[in-house]
Amino acid sequence: MLPDHFCKCTHCGLNFPAFGKELICPKCRRQSTLTERRLNRPILTARERGIVALVQQAKQNKEIAWLLRKTNGQPLTEGTVKVYLSAIFRKMGVMNRTELAVYADKIIAAKIAQQKAAMESSLELSAAA
């Protein structure tokens, strides 16, 4: 089972992978309260991934709004699509939809690899502690 997130020990400062609400530091065995960084957090939410896929199909905001309403029954406005898009651009580090369409797959793959590497190095650290 993969850890849900990293927890930084509030007593000794160790970063350790944590499962659910069990935040016991492997080094000093004390309970921590601070969750530092989620690990298995998806890069994009399900809805954001759906929007990226539609941008990759060269859909315009109006179409995206309509298609999303059609598939899940929740109405979206063009304004909402724009808000989602700015959040996606920020998360992905791109300037516009053209860059997003071209680079989305590569960026997501790179971010997943980063998360995986961070998790593995942390697991090694806590195994050594």
Ligand SMILES: [Zn+2]
């Ligand atoms: Zn500790």
